[in-house]
Amino acid sequence: MRLAGRRLLRSPWLFAGPAVAASIVFVWLPMVSTLGLSFFDWSLLRQEATWRGLAHYRETLANSDFHLALSNTGLYLGVLLPLQVGVPLVLALALVRVRARAVGRVYRTALFAPSVLSFPVAAVVWLWLFNPTVGFLNTLLAAAGLPAQRWLSDPDLAIWSVIAVAFWKSFGLNLLIFLAALANLPKDVAEAARIDGAGPFRQAIDIDIPLVSPAIFFAVVTTIIVVLDEIVGAVDVLTEGGPYRTSSNLLYFLYERGFRHFQFGEAAAVAVLIAAIVALVTWAQFRFGERHVHYD
Amino acid sequence: MSRAVSRRRLTLATAAAALAAPALLPRASLGADTRIDFVHLWSGADHPVQKVIEAFNAKGTGVTVVSRQDGTTYETITQKAMSSIAAGRGPALMTTGWKLGDFARKTLGAQDFRQIYGADRTDALLGKFRPQVRPLASVGGVPIGLPWSMSTPVLYINQTLWMAAGLGPEAEPRTVEELYPMVRQLQERTGKQGLIYEVNEWLPQAFIQNAGGDVIDADGKPVMDSAAAVKGIEAFVQPRRENLWKPMTISEMIASFQAGAIGVMASSSARQSGVRQAASFDLRLLQMPGLAGHPRRMNSGGNFLAVYSKVKEQQEGAYKFMEFIASREGFELWLATGYLNVTLNDIPVRPGNEAAHAQMEAGLTSETIWPGARGLEALTVHIDWISKIVNGAVSVPDGLRGSREAVEKLTSA
Numbered sequence: 001m002r003l004a005g006r007r008l009l010r011s012p013w014l015f016a017g018p019a020v021a022a023s024i025v026f027v028w029l030p031m032v033s034t035l036g037l038s039f040f041d042w043s044l045l046r047q048e049a050t051w052r053g054l055a056h057y058r059e060t061l062a063n064s065d066f067h068l069a070l071s072n073t074g075l076y077l078g079v080l081l082p083l084q085v086g087v088p089l090v091l092a093l094a095l096v097r098v099r100a101r102a103v104g105r106v107y108r109t110a111l112f113a114p115s116v117l118s119f120p121v122a123a124v125v126w127l128w129l130f131n132p133t134v135g136f137l138n139t140l141l142a143a144a145g146l147p148a149q150r151w152l153s154d155p156d157l158a159i160w161s162v163i164a165v166a167f168w169k170s171f172g173l174n175l176l177i178f179l180a181a182l183a184n185l186p187k188d189v190a191e192a193a194r195i196d197g198a199g200p201f202r203q204a205i206d207i208d209i210p211l212v213s214p215a216i217f218f219a220v221v222t223t224i225i226v227v228l229d230e231i232v233g234a235v236d237v238l239t240e241g242g243p244y245r246t247s248s249n250l251l252y253f254l255y256e257r258g259f260r261h262f263q264f265g266e267a268a269a270v271a272v273l274i275a276a277i278v279a280l281v282t283w284a285q286f287r288f289g290e291r292h293v294h295y296d
Numbered sequence: 297m298s299r300a301v302s303r304r305r306l307t308l309a310t311a312a313a314a315l316a317a318p319a320l321l322p323r324a325s326l327g328a329d330t331r332i333d334f335v336h337l338w339s340g341a342d343h344p345v346q347k348v349i350e351a352f353n354a355k356g357t358g359v360t361v362v363s364r365q366d367g368t369t370y371e372t373i374t375q376k377a378m379s380s381i382a383a384g385r386g387p388a389l390m391t392t393g394w395k396l397g398d399f400a401r402k403t404l405g406a407q408d409f410r411q412i413y414g415a416d417r418t419d420a421l422l423g424k425f426r427p428q429v430r431p432l433a434s435v436g437g438v439p440i441g442l443p444w445s446m447s448t449p450v451l452y453i454n455q456t457l458w459m460a461a462g463l464g465p466e467a468e469p470r471t472v473e474e475l476y477p478m479v480r481q482l483q484e485r486t487g488k489q490g491l492i493y494e495v496n497e498w499l500p501q502a503f504i505q506n507a508g509g510d511v512i513d514a515d516g517k518p519v520m521d522s523a524a525a526v527k528g529i530e531a532f533v534q535p536r537r538e539n540l541w542k543p544m545t546i547s548e549m550i551a552s553f554q555a556g557a558i559g560v561m562a563s564s565s566a567r568q569s570g571v572r573q574a575a576s577f578d579l580r581l582l583q584m585p586g587l588a589g590h591p592r593r594m595n596s597g598g599n600f601l602a603v604y605s606k607v608k609e610q611q612e613g614a615y616k617f618m619e620f621i622a623s624r625e626g627f628e629l630w631l632a633t634g635y636l637n638v639t640l641n642d643i644p645v646r647p648g649n650e651a652a653h654a655q656m657e658a659g660l661t662s663e664t665i666w667p668g669a670r671g672l673e674a675l676t677v678h679i680d681w682i683s684k685i686v687n688g689a690v691s692v693p694d695g696l697r698g699s700r701e702a703v704e705k706l707t708s709a
Contacts, residue, residue: 041669043403044382132544133489133557153544155687239545243495243687244680259375261673262403 031275038268049265056269066270068245069253072159076249077227079163080170084223085216088171092178093204108179115172119233122169127152127238130161158239158247165238166231174219181215182208213293221285228278250274329360332388332605332613337373339365344632351629352620359613370396370599371672374404377604381405386604388614392441393599394432394663395497398671401435406602409439412611421615424622429638432662433600441600442618445635447566448596448655449502451475451585454488455578457559461485471588472531475560479540482559489558490540492549493532495686497679498597499562501664503528505593506586511678516667518703520678521696529685529692531587536686543686564597565652568634572648581651596660598635668707677702 013020038056042049060066091111098104114122129136130151138148151161185208193203209216232251235241241248241256248256254274258267338345349361367373370393380386381404392400400406409418418439422430425443433441451469459465461482469475476491483490493499501511504520507528513519535541544552553561554574562584572579586592601621603614620626624641636656637643645653666675681699684690690698 044378045403045405127547128551131548131551132542133548133552134555148542150542150544152548155689242545242680242683243543244683244689256676257673260371260676261670262374262378262399263670263673 034268034271037265038272039265041263041265043262044264052265056266057273060266060269060273065245065248066253069248069250072247073228073249075159076163076166076231077224080166080227080231081220081223083167084171084174084226085219087167088175088219089178089209089216092175092182093208095175096179096182097200108176111175112172114169115176117169119166119169119230120237123165123234123237126161126165126168130238152239153243155243155246158243162231162234162238162247165234166227169234170223170226174223177215177219178212181212185211210294214295217289217293220289221282224281224285228281250277329358330609330613331360331362332610332617333364334361334617335364335366335373335377335387335390337365337368337370337391338633339368344630347629347632348621348626351625352617355620357616357620359616361613361617374399377404381604384606386606388603388605388610389601389617390604391445391599392602394597395665395675396672397433397435397440397600397665398667400602401438401440403669404602404604406435406440406604407606407611409441409603412603413615417615421618421622424639424641426638426640428659429596432596433602435665441602442621443638444601444621444630445566445598445633446596446638446656446660447564447598447635448594448652448660449499449562449584450565450568450652450655451582452553452561452563452567452571453580453582454553454556454559454575455580457482457486457488457556457577458580461559468582469585470583472534472585473588475585476535476538476540479535479560480538483540486559488556489542489552491535491560491562492541492544492553492558493535493562494546494549495543495679495683496546497664497675497682498564498595500529500532500682501595502584502593503532503587505595505661506590507531508590508593511664512667516707518674518700518707520703521693521700525696526693528587529682529696533686533692536688543683565636565649566598566634568648568652569632579648581648583651583655592658594655594658594660595663596656597663666707668709670706670709674703674706677706 039051039053040049041052095104095107098107117125132138132148132150132153135151137151141148149157152158189207189211190203193207198206228249229251232249232255235247235249235252236255239247241252250270251274254267254270257263257270334349336345340346346363349363353360364387366376370391373390374392374396377387377390386405392404392406409421413421421442422433422439429443429446430439432446433439433443455465458467461478462485463478463481467478469478479490482488497511504511504525505528507524509519509522509524509526509528511518511520511525519525536543549558549561549563550567550571552558554571556575556577565581568581584594586594601618603611605611605614621630622639624639624643627637627639627641628643631637631643631646631649634646634649634652636649636652637645638656664675666672668674678699681690681695681702684698685692685695689695
């Protein structure tokens with residue numbers, strides 16, 4: 001009985017062990033190593049590392065390129081979050097009311113298709129569309145009698161071009177999430193609202209949106225992750241953060257420090273700062289956002 | 297009974313010997329070649345680098361070169377090489393950008409040829425190259441590479457647009473003062489963008505030098521804001537101010553030129569084979585124009601081959617491959633890229649490469665090597681300031697001064 005009891009105590013660890021081990025090796029150990037590396041100068045190829053203390057943090061926080069990357073990240077978030085949540089929600093509310101199922105399916109497929117591409121692949125497609133002399137966009141502008149634009153090399157336009165690509169690529173996933181959530185709403189609630197005289201607009205605002213608020217909250221959380229993390233692939237392919245860092249973001253700033261300049265200590269410090277910013281944003285989401293979520 | 301045991305023992309002993317042989321006998325006696333990794337940045341089964349490797353491997357020297365394309369930029373292949381080098385398994389050979397020379401020597405650990413091959417063998421190998429290029433693969437006087445790939449800035453002319461604009465088919469502007477009116481005429485008469493320059497550190501270096509200035513001086517100090525350098529960059533941005541040049545990224549530039557949307561492109565001679573294949577118009581290459589009243593001082597670019605492995609067998613294998621590369625047969629295959637013949641081999645100049653070759657014969661300076669532990673960051677900062685100047689965000693003197701101050705801070709760190 002004692003042996004059986006000991007086996008019973010050990011067995012959860014045996015089941016969870018591989019996942020815990022993987023988490024330690026691939027998540028926690030690298031995090032601790034990164035934190036440690038941020039206090040040193042180390043090139044990866046030398047045995048010795050030079051202690052720098054908080055110098056990397058001070059230098060990063062004083063770096064004007066870091067400030068620009070931070071404000072650009074704020075812009076990406078400020079523009080993409082409402083676009084990538086608001087537009088799919090409106091489209092989903094419209095599509096769910098389309099009676100012709102075939103039409104709805106065509107639209108859903110067409111709007112979702114870009115989501116299956118990776119950011120770098122999507123960016124390569126748009127490189128051709130954005131070409132200032134032979135690209136499709138400037139051809140359209142020329143046909144309308146408008147001047148051609150330097151979509152990726154104009155410092156005022158480059159960041160908006162990356163935003164456009166990020167929006168095009170990512171909003172389809174949120175559309176699918178909202179469609180699924182709307183399709184699963186209880187029909188009796190909607191019918192009761194119709195009987196009471198609620199029109200489609202009132203029904204959407206007062207019934208549908210509150211009931212899909214868990215899906216909206218999920219979309220907000222995942223969109224923030226995409227904007228903070230994944231669009232760096234588009235930045236790298238389209239603009240390499242240029243011209244002169246005007247389209248760079250925090251992650252691209254980190255990538256440059258580590259893998260273009262080979263300053264690993266400084267890159268580690270930037271990674272720690274980014275982790276702190278992401279933790280703050282995540283806390284704010286749950287602290288202020290979740291209170292508006294209506295769970296059944 | 298005893299015979300059965302003897303046969304069994306004999307069978308077991310033979311099997312054990314066969315399994316142990318690879319560990320005990322010298323590899324050569326087993327016919328096993330030394331395999332060396334050659335890391336580069338060119339893709340495609342038809343690329344001349346594959347032809348060079350295949351030709352060498354076919355010779356059966358006892359060394360097999362394994363082609364590894366680890367990225368498409370010098371930075372990408374260097375990133376991946378760092379991991380291998382840190383693990384003690386650095387590539388035997390890797391193409392290393394000239395601008396990364398200091399980094400390659402001091403951080404990556406590119407091997408000193410004299411240390412691994414001895415002075416005589418090093419001199420024998422480097423002696424196959426033109427005297428003026430031999431020092432280019434040395435950092436601090438230490439020979440760390442084979443000066444393999446050299447390019448220089450040239451003008452790519454869309455000859456179809458050139459002729460349509462009424463410009464002389466053999467007209468060759470020798471200075472930018474001659475070039476810009478021709479470009480204006482081309483733009484006005486054809487409606488196509490007249491000119492495009494690369495916005496990076498390399499092409500502006502040519503303008504700075506042609507005006508009598510330097511980017512980094514012989515003592516490693518940034519001097520890109522001298523009066524001469526300002527004059528050079530003023531000439532560089534002049535077509536931008538006159539709406540003859542709308543800046544774009546380098547990949548956009550190449551695609552646009554190949555599509556016939558731009559009349560004249562200034563870029564590396566190494567792009568020649570790709571541009572020629574993709575262009576559907578007549579293409580002519582000209583020497584890069586200088587500045588009137590100043591001696592021409594054109595720069596070079598490209599990469600050198602460095603040895604990163606610390607294993608003697610790998611180093612010797614790399615030496616054999618480099619001997620082949622420097623031979624007439626190997627280099628003739630390599631010249632299909634559009635890079636220049638920097639060897640003493642008497643190889644006819646490839647059609648289309650005459651301009652770049654003539655520019656090399658007249659003498660080229662090295663590409664700027666960015667010194668110090670933060671040299672690569674300094675390079676990025678300098679490119680940003682050039683980009684600000686081109687986009688009109690700052691004036692030329694202010695932009696170059698900003699660059700000098702920032703680069704000084706980084707390279708002295």
